[in-house]
Amino acid sequence: MTNAPEPDVRPGALRQVFALLGGTLLAQIIAFVAQMGVARLYTDTDLGYLGVFTSAATLGAAVAGARFDLSIVLPSPGHEASARSLARLASRCVLAASSLATLVAAVARPWLEERYGRELAAWMLAVGVSILFLAQGQVCSYWLTRHRRFRYIAASSVVRSGAIAALQLLCGLLASGGLGAAIGATVAGQGIAVAYLSWRSRDARTRSAEDPPVREVARRYRKMALVGVPNVVVDAVRTSAIPLLIAGYGVAALGQFNLAWMAMQAPVALIAGALSQVYLPRLSDTPPGQMTRIVVRVGATALALSLPAFAVLAWVGPALFPFLFGQRWEAAGYFARALAPWLALTVASSPLSNVFVATYHQRRMLAFACVYCLVPLAWLALSPYRIEATVGVLGVVMASLLVGMLVMVLATAREYDRGGKNRSAWAGEGAA
Known part of the structure; x- marks a missing residue:
């Protein structure tokens, strides 16, 4: 039986849970209240096509980091250099995946036009940008998770919900609804959120002579x-x-x-x-x-x-x-x-x-x-x-x-x- 000290799962963990709960609660309240207006500005067909777009973006973002993003959390505190290299590796994977998604959307455009219509097919060319924003946000979030900076993760939820909600309502009012307003506002809000996360996790981009090569951490x-x-x-x-x-x-x-x-x-x-x-x-x-x-x-x-x-x-x-x-x-x-x-x-x-x-x-x-x-x-x-x-x-x-x-x-x-x-x-x- 190990004599290792028992991990802190009570006071410290609960404080961090409540910190995240506070930010997530505010983000969910913003999104929920905004949907009352969004549901009146956009038709169920508009939101249905938005669902098709976000489904494709979610699929791409889930695999874009090749799970090297999650690996950022795993190195022990004494291996901070490995975590930085993993963050760089994950970001490169995200960039490659988002570029590939844009290419696939361009090649598949005739099929998309036939199945979903010309407007959605055109907007699907932006799915690579959405994947980039979503997946890079995950890379930054895992870096913040590693360092227990949960208040910044909570704040990013508020930033994302607030940005998407405000832009969807504004664009919906200016354009009288429509698919372009729904998708454009969503992607722009995702961009604002990842900009905030990138700023808060900027120490992940520092370099040190101790950092192992990206190829080495990829193999490891x-x-x-x-x-x-x-x-x-x-x-x-x-x-x-x-x-x-x-x-x-x-x-x-x-x-x-x-x-x-x-x-x-x-x-x-x-x-x-x-x-x-x-x-x-x-x-x-x-x-x-x-x-x-x-x-x-x-x-x-x-x-x-x-x-x-x-x-x-x-x-x-x-x-x-x-x-x-x-x-x-x-x-x-x-x-x-x-x-x-x-x-x-x-x-x-x-x-x-x-x-x-x-x-x-x-x-x-x-x-x-x-x-x-x-x-x-x-x-x-x-x-x-x-x-x-x-x-x-x-x-x-x-x-x-x-x-x-x-x-x-x-x-x-x-x-x-x-x-x-x-x-x-x-x-x-x-x-x-």
Whole structure:
């Protein structure tokens, strides 16, 4: 049994969680209030096409850093030089991926025009810029996470939500809505957010003679890319393909679904986002013997916060959405009710999924991610029901899968406590 000191998971961690919760809460309030105006300026078709654009950008941003962005958190405090080199490597991967995405959008433009129309096809040429902003923001966020600068991450959430909301409302008023105003405002807001993050993480760009070459850290952390990227790709395909399959029922249906998803994601981002940011570096440093206790504490806290919140949202959703956003958004309220079980479990599973990263059991996460991706896509593609019933079944099925994931997390934590792999040896830090 190790005699290592117990990691600080209480006062310091809770202060950091509340710091992130405060920033995320304000960001979600801004976004939610702004959507009341956005929903009246833009049609459900406009927001449906915006969902197609953001789905493609989210897919590209998820893999753009090749998981070297997440690796920034992993080197021990004595290996700051490696973290700086990893930040440079991740940024180069992001630039290459965003350039490739622009090229793919240009080549695919005839197909996009045929499927979605000329206006969206033209705006898809900007998807590479959106990927650049989103993915580079993740690189900066992981650098700030490494150094526990959570107040800046919280502030960046407010900057992003405020910028996107203000620009969407302003552009919507000036242009009387429209797809171009929705996408242009979104991308511009993302740019403002990454500019703020880049400024706050500018010490990541300093150079030292001690910094290992980028090729060396790429080789040392290649397992993060080889094992982690497929997992991220699967998750990103699921996240992006679900809206695209719903668009098959009608672009307006996707607009209704996206509004429900945005509103219901507010508590998910508020609770799960803060817990994930704070506990990822701590999970990475947790010695065997203490992981299960942290997993149980985080999971119980997340469920205690999420279950009552989503129960209330499911109950009032059908009446609340038309009241807040306008009568044409009645279907979004029923979508919100259907999504409640799924998103309630997401709050608990999202921060705890980092256990697979911290214990280097990402193959288990990949196996689950494949099932978690294939099941909803197969259901949406093959469902014989109308969109409302289809989404209702989807919410129950996805919640059931997440219960299975929580069982996997607990089993992995217990296995690690009985003698898991040493983090630094696996990653190559300090290895002979």
